[in-house]
Amino acid sequence: MNVLVVNAGSSSLKYQLVNVEQQKLLAKGICERVGSSGAFHKHGLDENEHVLDAEMKDHDAAMALVIDALLDGPTKAIDSLDEIDAIGHRVVQGGKYFDKSALIDDDVIAKIDELAELAPLHNKAALMGIHACQKLMPNVPMVAVFDTSFFQTLPPKAYMYPLPYEMYEKHSIRKYGAHGTSHRYVAERAAVVLNEPLDELKLITCHLGNGCSASAIDHGVAVDTSMGLTPLDGLMMGTRCGAIDPAIVPFIMEHEGLSTSEVNELMNKKSGLLGISGISNDLRSVKDASEQGHERAQLAYDMYSNSVKKYIGQYIAVMGGVDAIVMTAGVGENCEKMRRMIFSGLQPLGIVLDEEKNRQRGFEREISTDDSKVKIIIIPTNEEYMIARDTYEIVYAKSQLIEAGSETA
Ligand code: AMP
Numbered sequence: 001m002n003v004l005v006v007n008a009g010s011s012s013l014k015y016q017l018v019n020v021e022q023q024k025l026l027a028k029g030i031c032e033r034v035g036s037s038g039a040f041h042k043h044g045l046d047e048n049e050h051v052l053d054a055e056m057k058d059h060d061a062a063m064a065l066v067i068d069a070l071l072d073g074p075t076k077a078i079d080s081l082d083e084i085d086a087i088g089h090r091v092v093q094g095g096k097y098f099d100k101s102a103l104i105d106d107d108v109i110a111k112i113d114e115l116a117e118l119a120p121l122h123n124k125a126a127l128m129g130i131h132a133c134q135k136l137m138p139n140v141p142m143v144a145v146f147d148t149s150f151f152q153t154l155p156p157k158a159y160m161y162p163l164p165y166e167m168y169e170k171h172s173i174r175k176y177g178a179h180g181t182s183h184r185y186v187a188e189r190a191a192v193v194l195n196e197p198l199d200e201l202k203l204i205t206c207h208l209g210n211g212c213s214a215s216a217i218d219h220g221v222a223v224d225t226s227m228g229l230t231p232l233d234g235l236m237m238g239t240r241c242g243a244i245d246p247a248i249v250p251f252i253m254e255h256e257g258l259s260t261s262e263v264n265e266l267m268n269k270k271s272g273l274l275g276i277s278g279i280s281n282d283l284r285s286v287k288d289a290s291e292q293g294h295e296r297a298q299l300a301y302d303m304y305s306n307s308v309k310k311y312i313g314q315y316i317a318v319m320g321g322v323d324a325i326v327m328t329a330g331v332g333e334n335c336e337k338m339r340r341m342i343f344s345g346l347q348p349l350g351i352v353l354d355e356e357k358n359r360q361r362g363f364e365r366e367i368s369t370d371d372s373k374v375k376i377i378i379i380p381t382n383e384e385y386m387i388a389r390d391t392y393e394i395v396y397a398k399s400q401l402i403e404a405g406s407e408t409a
């Protein structure tokens with residue numbers, strides 16, 4: 001089954017065409033600056049990537065370009081649209097409605113729309129992607145895969161905020177988490193690498209990229225996570241501040257004369273590594289500057305590692321121990337220096353990084369010493385594969401029911 005995986009942002013549309021049975025990537029690309037001038041479309045596998053300047057007034061136009069590129073020209077991947085068997089959409093916020101991925105119908109679309117209040121930019125963008133695909137491929141089944149579903153297992157003591165209870169009742173204010181598809185994937189793969197059943201393991205998964213989150217996964221079930229009502233909470237990130245004293249928000253608004261949207265922008269776009277270093281949201285640039293003696297870059301680097309360390313400590317306490325800590329995403333997978341800083345001083349907790357293994361490059365691997373009680377593992381994340389797999393399973397199950405005559409198409 002060929003699944004088109006679509007990840008629509010407010011001004012971008014990322015996609016991959018995957019053959020699920022063969023676990024083969026057939027095509028991938030991204031449309032950027034959709035709806036504004038200077039839009040471009042990057043398409044093709046690494047060795048055959050083409051970048052085209054192209055006007056895209058909206059996501060419908062972007063999706064039309066994607067289909068053209070899949071069907072024709074130097075990056076052609078399929079002969080006809082009939083070769084796309086299903087479409088999987090990444091949706092950020094599934095709220096209380098979706099504890100797993102769902103076949104898209106009118107009711108699912110209405111719920112994604114209703115939940116847009118909790119993730120305004122993200123859910124509206126996903127809907128634009130869904131509508132664009134519906135117009136161009138009306139008969140292809142589509143599945144929504146939610147970033148939040150994996151965290152619907154959190155117990156109330158973890159997902160509630162100590163605010164007046166009516167805030168939860170009236171506005172659904174609670175922790176939903178994010179990056180769930182990534183945490184679910186790396187936890188599954190970690191169990192394979194450890195050669196132990198997932199439901200017998202206590203794991204802490206750290207997704208450290210431009211966005212960062214950590215999760216506690218106890219016997220295969222997510223019991224806590226660092227992102228909250230929105231993806232602003234928790235760890236320090238590239239441009240997001242993560243958890244701060246909530247009283248700082250009204251303080252800044254008052255003293256800087258900022259509106260709610262301005263203070264939101266300050267915390268989401270101007271904070272984190274960028275805000276502290278004053279240099280960049282990109283950890284590589286911050287690291288380079290710190291090594292040349294830039295004090296604020298060094299501070300940003302130290303704060304980032306300390307923030308991860310603190311969540312590891314919290315989650316060991318939450319689960320009463322940990323068998324393995326999993327590192328993923330741009331920083332987690334690639335930055336040996338950051339990993340060294342995160343794990344330094346954790347030897348009393350039975351967590352011992354192997355310096356030599358930490359330096360080596362490779363795919364999925366253990367980087368703790370042989371006698372470390374707690375294993376440290378690197379797993380490159382693959383959210384697109386998870387979206388394709390969920391889509392395959394749901395569409396396949398539906399086709400079996402139709403074949404057995406117990407459901408209509
Ligand atoms: P992601 O959001 O997963 O693409 O991760 C992006 C982050 O990973 C950026 O802060 C990059 O600087 C960081 N990153 C990627 N490769 C490296 C590397 N080799 N060393 C340090 N940081 C890296």
